[in-house]
Amino acid sequence: MGGRLLHADLGHSRLDDSGGGRDRLHLVHPKAQGGRPRPRGRIQVVHPLPSNPLLGRLLMPGLGLGMKVRAFAVDVDGTITTEDGTVDLEAASVLRNLEKMGYRVVLVSGRSGWELYALSMYLGLCGVVVGENGGVTVFKSPLNIRLWSDNTEPLLAYEHLTRQVSGLTLRDAFPRFTEVVLERTVDVNLLRSKLREGGFRVKVLDSGYALHISSEGVDKGTGVLKALSMLSVQPSEAVAIGDSETDVPMFLACGFSIAVGNADVPARSAARHVTAAHMGAGVVEGVGYVLENLISEPPPSR
Numbered sequence: 001m002g003g004r005l006l007h008a009d010l011g012h013s014r015l016d017d018s019g020g021g022r023d024r025l026h027l028v029h030p031k032a033q034g035g036r037p038r039p040r041g042r043i044q045v046v047h048p049l050p051s052n053p054l055l056g057r058l059l060m061p062g063l064g065l066g067m068k069v070r071a072f073a074v075d076v077d078g079t080i081t082t083e084d085g086t087v088d089l090e091a092a093s094v095l096r097n098l099e100k101m102g103y104r105v106v107l108v109s110g111r112s113g114w115e116l117y118a119l120s121m122y123l124g125l126c127g128v129v130v131g132e133n134g135g136v137t138v139f140k141s142p143l144n145i146r147l148w149s150d151n152t153e154p155l156l157a158y159e160h161l162t163r164q165v166s167g168l169t170l171r172d173a174f175p176r177f178t179e180v181v182l183e184r185t186v187d188v189n190l191l192r193s194k195l196r197e198g199g200f201r202v203k204v205l206d207s208g209y210a211l212h213i214s215s216e217g218v219d220k221g222t223g224v225l226k227a228l229s230m231l232s233v234q235p236s237e238a239v240a241i242g243d244s245e246t247d248v249p250m251f252l253a254c255g256f257s258i259a260v261g262n263a264d265v266p267a268r269s270a271a272r273h274v275t276a277a278h279m280g281a282g283v284v285e286g287v288g289y290v291l292e293n294l295i296s297e298p299p300p301s302r
Contacts, residue, residue, distance in 0.1 A: 067294040067296065071231060071237060073106045073250055074283065075220075076109040076119070077208075078208055078209065095283075095287075102301060108129070110132065110212050111174070112131050112132065113145055114131075115131070116129035117138040126231070127139070127141070132176055132214070133214055134218050134221065135178025135215075135218050148222065149215045149218040150178055151177060156200065157213050158182075169183040179213055182211040188204055201216045202214060202216060205246045206244070208243065208264060221248075221252055224238070224254065236254075238253075238256075240253070242260070243262055244264050247267050252270065258272070258282075260277070275289070
C-alpha cells in the first residue's frame with residue numbers, strides 16, 4: 001500500500017496519497033501560501049492509515065433503521081487504543097469528526113477523571129467524561145468534578161485482602177477517589193470469593209488492564225446515565241462502545257452497544273453488535289456501522 005499523508009491543523013484535517021512511502025503525519029501551518037500545506041514537523045504514524053469510506057459517511061450518513069443518536073459513550077484502553085497502548089489516530093479522527101457533526105462523545109473508563117478530561121480536550125471532544133468505572137464525572141472543567149461514591153469500603157476490602165491473599169500489588173496510577181486499583185497479578189475470582197466470605201459490599205472488576213475494587217451500586221452504566229443527563233441526552237439516544245466486562249453496564253444503559261473485536265466474552269455477549277476489527281480499528285468500523293445502518297435523521301443541531 002502506498003504511503004499517505006495526513007495534513008492537519010487545529011481547524012481541519014486532510015488525507016492525501018503521497019505514493020510509495022511510509023504513512024506520515026504532517027503538522028501544517030493554517031496560513032501556508034500558494035494553496036499548499038507547509039509542514040512544520042513530521043511524526044511517524046505507528047500503523048497504516050487505510051482508505052476508509054467512513055470519512056465520507058461522516059459527512060452524509062445513510063438512512064438507517066430509525067434510531068435517533070445524539071451521543072457516543074466510548075471506553076478508552078483496549079477500545080480507542082492500539083496494541084502498544086497509544087491512541088489510535090484514525091479512531092481519534094473519527095471521534096473528533098463526530099463532535100464536529102454535532103454528536104457528543106463521552107469518554108468512559110476506569111482511568112481517573114482528570115486523565116480522561118485532558119484526553120477529551122486534546123481530542124477535541126465535549127469535555128464530559130466518566131472516570132473510575134462510573135465513580136466520577138467531570139463536566140467541561142477540571143474543577144467541575146462530581147463523586148458518586150467514595151473509596152472507604154474499597155480500602156477496607158483491600159486491607160482485608162492483603163491478609164488473605166499473597167501477591168497483591170497496587171497499580172501505579174493516578175490517585176483514585178472511589179476505588180482501589182490493583183495489578184493483574186492474582187486471580188480475580190479468588191479476590192471475589194475472599195471478599196464475599198468477609199461480607200464486604202464491593203465488587204472486583206477486571207478491565208483487562210487492571211483489577212478495580214469499587215463499591216456496589218456504582219459502575220459505568222450509572223456513570224454514563226449521570227453524564228447523559230448533564231448533556232440532556234436520553235439513554236436511548238446513546239451508543240456505547242467498549243471491550244471488557246466493565247463496559248457491560250453501559251451497554252445495558254444505552255440504546256445501542258458495540259463490542260470491538262478484541263472484547264472479552266462478557267462484553268461480546270452483552271453487545272448488540274460486535275466488530276470484526278480490533279481496538280481502534282473496531283471503533284472506526286463500529287461508528288461506520290451506526291452511521292450506515294441505524295441513524296435515520298441528520299446529526300443533532302448544536
